[in-house]
Amino acid sequence: KINLVHGAHRDGKRPDEAMKKWRGYGLGQFIHWGLYAIPGGEWNGKTYNGAAEWIRSWDGIPKSTYDSLIYKFNPVNFDAKAWAATAKQMGAKYVTITTKHHDGFCLWPSKYTDYTVANSPWKKDIIKPLVDAYDAAGIDVILYFSVMDWNHPGWRYDIKTEADSIAFEGFKQFTRNQLIELLTLYPTAKGLWFDGTWDKSWVKQAAFADELEQELRKLRPGIIIGSRFRADEYGKRHFDSNGVLIGDYEQGWERKLPEKIADVHGNDWDCVMTVPENQWGYNKAWKGHIKTAFELIEMTAKSVSLGGNFVMNFGPQGDGAIRKEELQLAKEIGDWMKVNSEAIYNCEYAVLDKQDWGYFTKKTGSNKIYMLVFNTPINGKYRVKLPAKMGISMAAPLSNPGVKLKIEEIKANEYFIEFNNPSAKQPFVITFETDTDKKSNQNYEKAKT
């Protein structure tokens, strides 16, 4: 073990109530909104091939021209309650909202820079109505904050000269001031989702970032901060030089999912996912592979089955309206969640071998197991392997608990649950209970000898 001052200060899952609640969210919403939504991935009729929220970095646009988009920010169709209602009907339990993306434009009236909504035609705070609307909808708010800030004169990609160092010191104080300002203005926020922390300039600030994280935790006890905020003194990010996760949950799952439980190293984690292949901010061209509700539901099931949460991204238009394709996806996912969310909320890794038909989840603190089916076996028999001495009982379709499904033990601790569901067009859930004393329930039929 290396002696670290600025590595992880805790190992394993946080045991407190705030983190237990976070662990049980299952499904979340990401909102990427800012000036980049105005061009929407297009400029002077030419389409930008990268991610729309990165259009400022495109050679085709002078930086000052992009920065003057502030004078066009007037989202007349912005309706915080409508956004929260969309998330509510979709079944999201938390929302991560961009307060400031890499371009440095602040959606709140920060007093530490002029580059905010206060100096746009809109003038008003965007974050406050969003926090209030989502709080009222019972959806917890996490504030996304990009450390990298292309607008701030003190930002540097690396510290090479004394001048860089002096400029970056000012930038560090600016960053600290804005974070304290956000937690003070929006005290109900449950966490901070940091981004833009990979450049050398910030990676070299192990001590400063560690002290700042501890200051923020003292200011807002229970606040949730992931592994993307800071590096240890050897520049190690997410996992410190001893391989221990820095922060409260792993934040590396951006547009990708773990395959097996070993991939998550016993940590909390969430996966943040775009609907197109790689567009977070609004992009007019809704092109390439656009994930269907079925795919997004499967990613949610897979995430929860591996002990994480799934966060689906929305990129509202420059006028403040959510695009119709995203509203449609939210509706389809919401319709599925209305029937099946019991298998998602407050569920965890079931410690059972994955089977071809889909994913297992387990209700936290109970012996209820859910089988989320995405691939129906032609013979209608769903294989389940249990640890030795564990019994199985009461298998039923989640949507029809009165239907007692036949359970056949085909060999030691291995069962077929029979369910013929030929009309299924949507993923469905079978549920059963386990108990540790196998002898106690012999309601399954012994294999015919």
Ligand SMILES: C[C@@H]1N[C@@H](c2nc3ccccc3[nH]2)[C@H](O)[C@@H]1O
């Ligand atoms: C959550 C996502 N993180 C940002 C981002 N910028 C990147 C630059 C390089 C590689 C990955 C990146 N992800 C994206 O713009 C989005 O905000």
